[in-house]
Amino acid sequence: MAGGKCLALIAHDQKKDDMAEFARANRDILSRWKIVATGTTGGRVLDAAPDLDVTRLKSGPLGGDQQIGALISTGEVVALIFFVDPLTPMPHDVDVKALMRLAIVYDIPMALNHATAIKLLPTLEA
Numbered sequence: 001m002a003g004g005k006c007l008a009l010i011a012h013d014q015k016k017d018d019m020a021e022f023a024r025a026n027r028d029i030l031s032r033w034k035i036v037a038t039g040t041t042g043g044r045v046l047d048a049a050p051d052l053d054v055t056r057l058k059s060g061p062l063g064g065d066q067q068i069g070a071l072i073s074t075g076e077v078v079a080l081i082f083f084v085d086p087l088t089p090m091p092h093d094v095d096v097k098a099l100m101r102l103a104i105v106y107d108i109p110m111a112l113n114h115a116t117a118i119k120l121l122p123t124l125e126a
């Protein structure tokens with residue numbers, strides 16, 4: 001879908017400002033990567049850092065988490081950076097859980113908050 005090795009970026013609604021700031025602050029490192037993102041997150045990332053190579057998939061509740069899970073299963077995702085909102089119930093909670101499960105099954109690095117993401121990102125080799 002995205003072709004080649006890529007980084008996956010996702011943020012829940014309450015974390016999208018954090019993700020936009022993360023993308024802006026780390027745009028130099030992120031620019032070395034192909035990025036896949038769920039739909040709304042990808043739009044926010046591109047607004048914050050327009051030069052990044054971002055492929056926008058479906059929005060999370062409409063299947064975007066599952067699309068990223070599929071890319072993990074085919075070996076295309078090097079790492080998952082997913083800013084999760086732990087305080088809001090979501091209709092697609094099962095999709096979120098399934099995505100995290102696949103990241104564990106395929107043993108890819110997975111950062112679920114900003115503090116971990118900023119430590120993980122510089123350690124990845126593009």
Ligand SMILES: O=C(CO)COP(=O)(O)O
Pocket residue numbers: 010011012013037038039040041042058059060061064065092096
């Ligand atoms: O819901 C999401 C992840 O579970 C994210 O989807 P959006 O980026 O489209 O908001």
